[in-house]
Amino acid sequence: MSGVTIYQVAKAAGVSPSTVSNLLNGRHGKMLPETRQRVESAIKQLGYRPNRAARQLRTGRTKMIGLIVPSVANPFWGTFARQLEAAALAEGFYVLLCNSERDPVRERGYMEELWADGIRGVVLCSSLPTLDHVRPLVEQGLNLVAFDRTAQPGDPDGVVNISTDNFLGTQLSTRHLLELGHERIAFVAGSIGSVNRSERYRGFRDALEAAGIPDDQITAWSGDATSTFDDRDAAELGRVASKELLEGPNPPTAIVAINDICALGVCAGVRDCGLEVGSGVSVVGFDDIMLAQMAMPGLTTVRQPVSAMAEAAFATLRGRIDNEAAGGHSMxxxxxxxxxxxSGPRP
Known part of the structure; x- marks a missing residue:
């Protein structure tokens, strides 16, 4: 937050603090043009930023929370944002949406700006293993709900983690494929660098190991060293992965994808190889976005209870902002x- 005060701006412009306040609040109808220009020049030169938190206390204006998602290129995050906004609007709050691409530097920058603008509650959805990059803000008093992430060692005090059981989700989908007779099952994810993705991979492996599938038959496609977990590239990543797997030795008869967008790309790759999705190669996703039921064929997937999780995220954040709750925990x-x-029987 800028340390420049309204009094410093007034001194630099040669006017009274009330004149600066009038300009900042749009009351400049009777202000001489040269006076207005001096004040605006002083604001720009000094880098002054109005304290929106103080202004909100004075005016009683609408409350706001921040929402930082990886990317609304993945419809799951658009759906979550809509559900969170609905819960917030019902309580008189607004939501400011940011896309971080899971970049810690970008996330910290957004959160610093939100804090400087008087926003005291943020829902962070990147699921990164560490929150050290935002720790200073949490220690200053920012209320943080980490979504799609379970608590990790070293998390800042007071952070609440809200997630679906990602481990159980891929356990369910992998067991489903095993029950259909599949044994050569591949996992496609790109980078497994986030908490939710590592949990999904762990559930996949656990189901196969419990079924007695030997370790050398468990395939996880993560691309090359440059592969990321950018939601913008998930569909193409799935397409490339499935083609490589199906054109290689000992191809899988079923593929578990990290999310639905990746799974739809996997389906495209299956068709590129001249095979049928479902009867030739089974494909399972994760999230149950709207496109999953509209795909041809319909996509077998793991449904997250988005509405319930969004309501829990807002209710938790609202309680923290109103000082009604304290202490970190996971839901x-x-x-x-x-x-x-x-998904169908093994061919």
Missing amino acids: LHRPELIVRES
Whole structure:
């Protein structure tokens, strides 16, 4: 936050503090043009930024929270944002949306700006293993709900983690494929660098190991060293991965994708190889976005209870902002396997 005060601006412009206040609040109808220009020049030269928190206390204007998602290029995050906004609006709050691409520097920059603008509550959805990059803001008093992430060692005090049970989700989907007779099952994710993705991979492996599948038959496609977990590239990543797997030795008969967008790309790659999704190669996603049921064939996937999680995220954040709750903890919601036509018996 800028340390420049309204009094410093007034001194630099040669006017009274009330004149600067009038300009900042749009009351400049009777202000001489040269006076207005001097004040605006002083504001720009000094880098003054109005304290919106103080202004909000004076005016009683609408409250606001921040929401930082990886990217609304993935419809799951657009749906979550809409659900969180609905819960917030019902209580008189507004939501300011930011896309971080899971870049810690970008996340910290957004949160610093939100804090400087008087916003005291943020829902952070990147699921990164560490929150050290935002620790100073949390220690200053920023209320933080980490979404799609379970608590990790070293998390700042007071952070609340809200997530679906990602481990159970891929356990369910992998067991479903095993029950259909599949044994050569691949996992496609790109980078597994976030907490939610590592939990999904762990659930996948656990189901296969429990079924007695030997370790050398467990395939996880993560691309090359440059592969990321950018939601913008998930569909193309899935397409490339499935083609590589199906054109390689000992191809899988089923593929578990890290999310639905990746799974839809996997389906495209299956078709590129001249195979049918469902009857030739089974594909399972995660999230149950709207496109999953509209795909041809319909996509078998793991449904996250988005509405319940969004309501819990807002209610938790609201309680922290109103000083009604304290202490960090985790909330884990149960996922549900939704079976559609993209998964079938082993050919």
